[in-house]
Amino acid sequence: MKNIERIKYSTDEKHTKLLNFMRAWSKRKQDRQEQVWKDYEEGKYDEWLKKLGDNKVNSNNV
């Protein structure tokens, strides 16, 4: 396949199903981001955030 493929608008059933799938996927991503912020506000990330400051993983070795 080409590196970029464009699927243009169509009225056929397959395209409609694809769009519905993509909308549901977008919604799922949005829900995940909202959940992250909710967890952040509730302090569920506090310990993890402290560790992020430690820089224990030396990413220069990757």
Next chain:
Amino acid sequence: MYNFQEKKEINVFGFKTDAGVAYEVTFSPMEFIFDDENALKINIYELSINLVTKLEDLPPKDEKIEMTIVQIVRHFFQNEPLNFEVFHVSNIDKKVISRRRLFSNWFEKHNNDFLERFEKIIEDKSEIFYISLILRTDNSLKSDIIDFFANWIDDTNAIK
């Protein structure tokens, strides 16, 4: 680039910027997209990038963020050469075109040919969606994976 932390068992990575903004980069199994018998199902992951710190405004521009995210993606593939990722650019806030451009630029700028990317652009009258397939250039399942991505609209469970 920022140093990052890895929660290995769940494929979650995190880092914090000089401005104190934290990011989470996750690789979630996405096997539900395949039929049960499809051998590729154990290798597909969805890449997500979430802002952990809730901000009133956009986070400050910082080139080290993009370098770190691309490095995390490369790190994920170092030990899992057969894996491939699907990255979906969300259109939740109408900034989908700029978000897609940003991700493409990051990838081109920092990838160094270790990974390869394919993209589908799906258009509606008033919406546009982008999906990227990312895999190692030397992935031995490459032809099967690309074939899957080329035909996934016909082949996947999710859209039937």
